[in-house]
Amino acid sequence: MTKRDASLFLLVALLILGTGVFQSWNAALAIVNMGLISAIMALGVNMQWGYAGLFNVGVMGFVALGGLGAVLVSMPPVPEAWSAGGTRVLLALAVGAGALVAAVTAWKRMAKGRVRGLAVLAILIVGFFAYRAVFDPAVEAIEAVDPARTGYLGGLGLPILLGWPVGGLLAAGAAWLIGKTALGLRSDYLAIATLGIAEIIIAVLKNEDWLSRGVKNVNGIPRPVPYEIDLQNSAGFVARAEAWGIDPVTASTIFVKLCYMGLFALVLLGLIWLSQKALNSPWGRMMRAIRDNEVAAEAMGKDVKARHLQIFILGSIVCGIAGAMMTTLDGQLTPSSYQPLRFTFLVWVMVIVGGSGNNWGAVLGGFLIWFLWVQVEPFGNALMGLITSGMADGSALKAHLLQSTAHMRLLTMGVILLLVLRFSPRGLIPER
Numbered sequence: 001m002t003k004r005d006a007s008l009f010l011l012v013a014l015l016i017l018g019t020g021v022f023q024s025w026n027a028a029l030a031i032v033n034m035g036l037i038s039a040i041m042a043l044g045v046n047m048q049w050g051y052a053g054l055f056n057v058g059v060m061g062f063v064a065l066g067g068l069g070a071v072l073v074s075m076p077p078v079p080e081a082w083s084a085g086g087t088r089v090l091l092a093l094a095v096g097a098g099a100l101v102a103a104v105t106a107w108k109r110m111a112k113g114r115v116r117g118l119a120v121l122a123i124l125i126v127g128f129f130a131y132r133a134v135f136d137p138a139v140e141a142i143e144a145v146d147p148a149r150t151g152y153l154g155g156l157g158l159p160i161l162l163g164w165p166v167g168g169l170l171a172a173g174a175a176w177l178i179g180k181t182a183l184g185l186r187s188d189y190l191a192i193a194t195l196g197i198a199e200i201i202i203a204v205l206k207n208e209d210w211l212s213r214g215v216k217n218v219n220g221i222p223r224p225v226p227y228e229i230d231l232q233n234s235a236g237f238v239a240r241a242e243a244w245g246i247d248p249v250t251a252s253t254i255f256v257k258l259c260y261m262g263l264f265a266l267v268l269l270g271l272i273w274l275s276q277k278a279l280n281s282p283w284g285r286m287m288r289a290i291r292d293n294e295v296a297a298e299a300m301g302k303d304v305k306a307r308h309l310q311i312f313i314l315g316s317i318v319c320g321i322a323g324a325m326m327t328t329l330d331g332q333l334t335p336s337s338y339q340p341l342r343f344t345f346l347v348w349v350m351v352i353v354g355g356s357g358n359n360w361g362a363v364l365g366g367f368l369i370w371f372l373w374v375q376v377e378p379f380g381n382a383l384m385g386l387i388t389s390g391m392a393d394g395s396a397l398k399a400h401l402l403q404s405t406a407h408m409r410l411l412t413m414g415v416i417l418l419l420v421l422r423f424s425p426r427g428l429i430p431e432r
Contacts, residue, residue, distance in 0.1 A: 005429050012367045029257035031374055036264035037326050039366030042350040043271055044318030050357035052311040053291040057191040059344045061198030062171040062316045064205055066323025067333045068212055069167030074222045075155035081145045085138030086153055092135035099127020142210040152213045160222050164324040171320025172313050179309040205335035218333040225259035228252040260329060275359045349413050353420045355427025364429055373409055380408035
């Protein structure tokens, strides 16, 4: 890392420290925690785009699967729901998987021709109806179990930290399925395919109440850190807070955020260390060679499709881990909050502004863009309030200017992206 790179990180740190001094330390730590998660997301996208040139616009689909992994691992199981239809759901999924395996086997073993196509079609149709015959009644029974509080199967009741790698594994499974079918497409078609698949994943989470409660959300996800109310009821903690001259309520919220920051920072440091080792290894040089010239790399005997699938899965794992961390921080899974176009765009801005192909650039972009995303609107409100302070109350122009601050975030992201592409097209910390 050069002195210039370090100065850019120092600038972002000063911006966050300024937030703590002039606004509140709770707000500053909230920016740091989501900045850490954003940096991990940007790191995953940078692996796919910066290493291999894969244009993935379905980032939010993998992030959502990571959140689902946290729920499936940490939430307690619902015994009544399992008794009502849990076993039948597993049986239905097994029937569906068996039908797919039978169809693939028939396609591979039968001779080419019309008979093979009809046989595969018949297997899929019969398998579909058999699957729905078992699945639908089971789901209705599960969702009828106290729908106001549960209405789903729940999870395994294990520590939430185990949900983070499981979220990565769920994202990896989806990436493998997507990669086997879509990685042969050109970059623009790959982008369309990944965006469509992300929408499908999020639609499933919104509508399959038995799995994730759908739009009713999963609340009360267990924490890996203490609860504020428990700290406030602890005589020792209250005494230490008062000794420091801090209100116990404020001290408890700051302490919890610091605990989250420590966990997230450990994950980010581990991932950045691994990704730097990989990037500077022969494998990393091979990936960049494939990115720069696929034809030449293939002529040298490299399996381009296999390497693309590999890096696509690795980047998706990182995004899935970030999704599990974000759900842990929020304490709930809210499928309707995953908006692929809006937040995928934001992660891509982080990668491009930071410097695609450079892991430290992706981390810098994650922190900087998230800080601006959070702070632009309050800054915009203050600026417009100052500009319109001399205008008469009830003025149409004053009302319009004050209402326009709601659009400052997207406007600012666009302006920053244009400025970086104009004056530093390879990003603030370019690939070396």
